[in-house]
Amino acid sequence: MQLVKRSYAGVMHAIADLGPMAKLTTLARQSDExxxxxxxxxxxxxxxxxxxxxxxxxxxxVAATREVAEYLRARPNARVFEYGAGASTIWLAQRAASVVSVEHHAGWHRRLSGEVSRHSNVRLDHRALDGDAYINAIDEAGGMFDLIVVDGRRRNECLARAIPRLSRGGIILFDDSGRNRYRDSIRSCGLKERRHFGRSYCVPYPDFTSILHA
Incomplete structure (x- = not known):
């Protein structure tokens, strides 16, 4: 499956590098998110x-992204914690008062550090997966969070650790929530689930992202 995904990404990148595709990107930036x-x-x-x-x-x-955007729009002072950094870290930085993101991959952490440095409200930490440092990063950050994103490694354990750090009225975004290995943890976590299925950014097939709330 990983080979198929890498091959697909390679093909899409090659197409994106063609001259006419630059116009699509320009138009897309000006279109409905x-x-x-x-x-x-x-x-x-x-x-x-x-x-x-x-x-x-x-x-x-896409639908889950819209829900989170609306949630943050109504909470300009929102505090966010994110397991698994990426383009979402920058997206969150543009909508929340503060973001703490933890990434396990040292190379990816270095790659993102330059992007994150442009946003004074973001802290990007690197924690290896050995032991519990990655999972415990949310406790290290301290305090309560209005939004917690579970989109990295060891998601079942991260979810369990995140719940005590969720503020009143807060939500957890759990990405790829349709995968069988996550379903038991989501069902038994004690939170309600709004399970979004359909168009998802970057992939041509429908996928799941869940919003968990009290």
Whole structure:
């Protein structure tokens, strides 16, 4: 499956590098964030952090992205914690008062550090997966969070650790929530689930992202 995804991404990048595709990207940037044109442009940005940031998109389900954007719009002082950094980190920084993001991959952390440095309200930490440092990063950050994103490694454990750090009225975004290995943890976590299924940025097939809330 990983080989198929890498091959697909390679093909899409090659197409994106063609001259006429630059016009699509330009038009998409000016279009509805949740519309078909922006989604179509995101297909050519898969695994390309620069293109995703330029498009102003996280790699989540489109409907779930809209729900989170509306949630943050109503809470200008929102505090966010994110397991698994990426284009979503920049997207969150543009909408929340503060963002703490933890990334396990040292190379990816270095790659993102330059992007994050442009946003004074973001802290990007690197924690290895050995032991519990990655999972415990939310406790290290301290305090309560209005939005917690579970979109990295060891998601079941991260979800369990996140719940005590969720503020009153807060929400957890759990990405790829349709995967069987996550379903038991989501069902038994004690939170209600709004499960979004359908168009998702970067991929041509429908996918799941869930919003968990009290």
């Amino acid at each position: 949740y519309g078909w044109l922006r989604w179509a442009a995101s297909l050519f940005a898969i695994h390309n952090i620069d293109r995703m940031i330029a498009l102003g998109l996280p790699w989540w389900n």
